[in-house]
Amino acid sequence: MMSVAYNEETAKQAEQLSYSMQADFGGTELLDPLRYLKDNPPANDRSRQIFILTDGEVSNTNEVIELCHLMSSTTRIFTFGLGHSPSRSLVKGLARVTNGYFVFIPPGEKVDTYVGSQLRRALKPSIVNTHLEWHGLSSRVVQSPNVIPPLYADDRVLIYTMFENDEFDQQTVQVNFRVRCKTIDSTKFALDDIHRKGDTIRRLAAKAMIQQLQHMKQNDATV
Known part of the structure; x- marks a missing residue:
């Protein structure tokens, strides 16, 4: 499988291929093609976006x-639930864990608007x-997610950072947002301002890190 440039000729080839396909396998199989994508990541400095359309369920939703x-x-995944009975947990779950978006298309509706x-x-x-x-911290910070996913215009990504409690003795710290070796933005703030905000942020950060550790453990178990 390889990527080709989009033009009038390749668009016609894709259209002809779609006419030759038959949905006659008796179920929805996602795991094998997704494994192929995982084993073949995009080139460096590239992000990848996948569109998945489904009108049914899979037997291994959690694994997928x-x-x-x-x-x-x-990779970011956009999912479309078609018809009367798509798996809502699958359609929502795939989009949410990859910072993508999901839509459900009711029966009889044209898909053009939703796809657009x-x-x-x-x-x-x-x-x-x-x-x-x-900068300004004496101990190593722990971050979740440990690898920041691709960032898209007008989208939000939450990143939690935890550090030792005695760091609050520091007056201010500075954090730089960098792309490779270039600083894109920088900000300074007082740690004491965070300390006074209570436990809500800490609990959200702890939950995110626990989930990250669980995913890492499950990944190690399947390797």
Whole structure:
């Protein structure tokens, strides 16, 4: 399997191929093609976006979602639930673990509008290979997600960072947002301001890190 440039000729080839396909396998099989994608990540400095359309269910929803979570540092998935009975947990789960988007298309509705809205999101510019650089901390920070996924225009990504409690003795710290070796943005703030905000952020960070450790453990078990 290889990528080809989009033009009038390749579009016609894709259209002809779609006419030759038959949905006669008796079920929805996602795991094998997604494994292929995981084993063949995009080139460096590139992000990858996948469109998945389904009108049914799979017998291994959790395994499929977990596999896609392992690709979330390079890949974003847009899902479409078609018809009367698509698996809502599958359609929502694949999009959520990869920072993508999902839509459900009711029976009899034209898909053009829904596909168009998803495509507009997918065509937004992105940056990859980003990281946070901390200054003014004496101990190593723990971050979740440990690898920042591709960042897209007008989208939000939450990144939690935890450090030792005695760091609050420091007056201010600085964090730089970097792409490779270039600093894109920088900000300074007082740690004491965070300390006074209570436990809500800490609990959210702890939950994110526990989930990250669980995903890592499950990945090790399947290797």
